[in-house]
Amino acid sequence: MTVLLDVRGLRVVFSGFVALDGLDLTVEEGELRFLIGPNGAGKTTLIDVVTGLTRPVAGSVRFGGTELVGRREHRIVRLGVGRTFQTATVFEELTVLENLDLAASFRLSLPSLLRKRRGVSDEVASALETAELTALADRPAGVLSHGQRQWLEIGMLLVQRPRLLLLDEPVAGMSKDERERTGELLQRIAATHTVVVVEHDMEFLRRYARKVTVMHQGRVLREGSVAEVQDDPEVREVYLGRSAVRGAAAEEVS
Amino acid sequence: MSSRIALALCVLLLAVAPFTLSPFRLGLLAKYLCFAIVAVGIALAWGQGGMLVLGQGVFFGLGGYAMGMYLKLSEAGSAGLPDFMVWSGVEELPALWKPFANPVFALAAVVLVPGLVAFLLGLLVFRQRVRGAYFAILSQALAAAFVILLVGRQGITGGTNGLTNFSRFFQLDLTDPNGQRAVYAIAAVVLGLVYLVARLVIRGRFGRLLVAVRDGEDRVRFLGYDPAVVKTVTFTMSAVMAGLAGALFVPIVGIISPALLGIVPSLELLVGVAVGGRFVLAGAIGGAILVNYAKTAFSEDFAEGWLYLQGGLFVLVLVFAPKGLAGLVTGARERLAARVRKERVA
Numbered sequence: 001m002t003v004l005l006d007v008r009g010l011r012v013v014f015s016g017f018v019a020l021d022g023l024d025l026t027v028e029e030g031e032l033r034f035l036i037g038p039n040g041a042g043k044t045t046l047i048d049v050v051t052g053l054t055r056p057v058a059g060s061v062r063f064g065g066t067e068l069v070g071r072r073e074h075r076i077v078r079l080g081v082g083r084t085f086q087t088a089t090v091f092e093e094l095t096v097l098e099n100l101d102l103a104a105s106f107r108l109s110l111p112s113l114l115r116k117r118r119g120v121s122d123e124v125a126s127a128l129e130t131a132e133l134t135a136l137a138d139r140p141a142g143v144l145s146h147g148q149r150q151w152l153e154i155g156m157l158l159v160q161r162p163r164l165l166l167l168d169e170p171v172a173g174m175s176k177d178e179r180e181r182t183g184e185l186l187q188r189i190a191a192t193h194t195v196v197v198v199e200h201d202m203e204f205l206r207r208y209a210r211k212v213t214v215m216h217q218g219r220v221l222r223e224g225s226v227a228e229v230q231d232d233p234e235v236r237e238v239y240l241g242r243s244a245v246r247g248a249a250a251e252e253v254s
Numbered sequence: 255m256s257s258r259i260a261l262a263l264c265v266l267l268l269a270v271a272p273f274t275l276s277p278f279r280l281g282l283l284a285k286y287l288c289f290a291i292v293a294v295g296i297a298l299a300w301g302q303g304g305m306l307v308l309g310q311g312v313f314f315g316l317g318g319y320a321m322g323m324y325l326k327l328s329e330a331g332s333a334g335l336p337d338f339m340v341w342s343g344v345e346e347l348p349a350l351w352k353p354f355a356n357p358v359f360a361l362a363a364v365v366l367v368p369g370l371v372a373f374l375l376g377l378l379v380f381r382q383r384v385r386g387a388y389f390a391i392l393s394q395a396l397a398a399a400f401v402i403l404l405v406g407r408q409g410i411t412g413g414t415n416g417l418t419n420f421s422r423f424f425q426l427d428l429t430d431p432n433g434q435r436a437v438y439a440i441a442a443v444v445l446g447l448v449y450l451v452a453r454l455v456i457r458g459r460f461g462r463l464l465v466a467v468r469d470g471e472d473r474v475r476f477l478g479y480d481p482a483v484v485k486t487v488t489f490t491m492s493a494v495m496a497g498l499a500g501a502l503f504v505p506i507v508g509i510i511s512p513a514l515l516g517i518v519p520s521l522e523l524l525v526g527v528a529v530g531g532r533f534v535l536a537g538a539i540g541g542a543i544l545v546n547y548a549k550t551a552f553s554e555d556f557a558e559g560w561l562y563l564q565g566g567l568f569v570l571v572l573v574f575a576p577k578g579l580a581g582l583v584t585g586a587r588e589r590l591a592a593r594v595r596k597e598r599v600a
């Protein structure tokens with residue numbers, strides 16, 4: 001298997017506070033990797049560094065052999081790294097369709113951008129369907145529910161055909177039914193993409209995760225299958241008092 | 255449909271104006287059309303792109319001076335020197351002026367100089383992620399600096415007097431009503447063209463991208479676009495429009511001077527757009543014409559008060575009708591449509 005993402009010795013400091021402390025992480029081509037860890041572990045910060053939003057003080061991020069640190073955000077996107085945000089952000093004044101179309105058009109040259117959109121490309125149409133938003137295509141994205149926004153964001157990511165998808169808590173705040181559908185969507189996406197998902201929800205994890213990386217205080221604490229990670233005493237220690245793991249453990253007993 | 259009818263009506267009004275208005279009134283209308291051309295650019299940059307351009311006077315001035323320099327040279331006496339240079343004892347034409355004797359060069363400069371200045375400034379400023387109030391203040395400071403430069407280099411620029419005393423515009427005699435009508439017609443056509451270009455830009459994908467940059471510049475980066483490029487291109491377009499307007503202003507009003515380009519005139523350009531509605535091109539155009547008409551009407555016997563009235567109007571609009579008159583119209587139309595729908599259902 002070839003390594004797609006190779007993070008080495010990443011260190012991020014926010015005015016004295018060490019958010020990432022010499023983090024190492026490797027993700028292989030075609031993997032579906034779950035990233036967990038208590039609040040403040042540095043999960044979002046890691047995504048921020050990979051996508052160029054935050055500059056590390058030390059360390060490197062190699063993506064398919066290319067160094068990403070020091071590149072500007074849109075350049076990294078153009079190299080094939082896409083992300084969603086912990087709180088889904090879409091363009092509320094634009095319609096759902098326009099949001100997707102804009103995401104899909106990022107490789108067009110300036111003169112062709114000046115032209116009007118003609119119809120709906122197959123890619124955008126299929127993303128509309130995937131995100132279950134076909135009926136809302138012409139409504140402004142501002143009217144979407146929380147869950148629908150997350151899906152739109154994932155759809156916007158898919159039409160960009162990235163080689164690596166970084167999803168930051170895609171099911172946070174979703175209803176049980178929405179979670180399930182998102183999980184299925186995630187599996188479908190993972191069949192053809194390399195995906196890193198940050199997720200807190202243990203039940204979700206157990207259903208859909210293969211390999212899990214646990215982060216704590218800016219470092220990788222443990223890596224392994226869901227079962228391995230759940231049984232690890234250190235991981236339990238870190239999560240102690242956190243309902244997620246306790247609840248999950250209790251469920252297992254019953 | 256109704257907006258098409260409104261558009262046709264406006265075109266008709268502009269077309270009959272030369273035959274119904276006195277030369278004096280027509281000249282005023284032509285001047286308002288110049289401001290309307292600037293307004294289209296402001297609506298593009300501010301309304302669609304969220305860039306609060308407080309220094310459009312600079313680009314208006316660059317276009318105006320480029321045109322004014324050509325016109326002065328075309329009317330220069332045997333020494334080949336503009337009148338004001340002769341009076342202030344300049345003996346040789348400054349190097350900066352020489353190429354402007356060529357009409358093609360001058361016309362190109364009208365477009366290219368404001369465009370290039372805005373392009374370079376935009377790249378510099380937007381790359382550094384200067385935005386919001388910081389950008390607004392920067393653009394305003396630019397207007398102030400431009401005026402100081404113009405006033406300071408009297409030998410080249412005509413100082414506070416600026417460039418004035420024009421009697422010909424290419425083949426047209428500006429003292430003749432027919433010449434004036436022709437200049438008016440040119441302004442109306444340029445306004446129409448500028449409007450069409452802006453409309454195309456707004457309706458294309460680029461227009462959607464521009465709105466996206468306005469509402470979430472940082473998010474746009476993660477779609478793979480560089481917001482600095484989008485903003486620079488738009489800012490440049492708005493500057494070119496202001497430059498064209500400045501160039502037309504010269505034969506229409508007969509003067510271009512620093513007093514027309516500083517902070518206050520730059521702000522005045524914005525007030526019309528705010529009042530008419532910055533999110534709708536037609537609103538911006540209408541607002542610019544309306545506010546400048548009001549200015550003329552009030553200034554005739556109420557000069558001092560106008561400044562306060564205008565300031566008050568600006569604040570009032572921003573607080574109570576941020577979408578301007580156009581926003582009030584579309585709002586009313588939507589409410590009406592909603593009521594009609596309800597009645598049909600009932």
Ligand SMILES: Nc1ncnc2c1ncn2[C@@H]1O[C@H](COP(=O)(O)OP(=O)(O)OP(=O)(O)O)[C@@H](O)[C@H]1O
Nearest residue numbers: 014017019037038039040041042043044045046086
């Ligand atoms: N811009 C910033 N300035 C200062 N501190 C920050 C900044 N961004 C993150 N931090 C801090 O860095 C630490 C790691 O934050 P991060 O958002 O990466 O955690 P996380 O693992 O994503 O947590 P959560 O599960 O709550 O999303 C936190 O303590 C946070 O307060």
Ligand SMILES: [Mg+2]
Nearest residue numbers: 043044045086
């Ligand atoms: Mg986070």
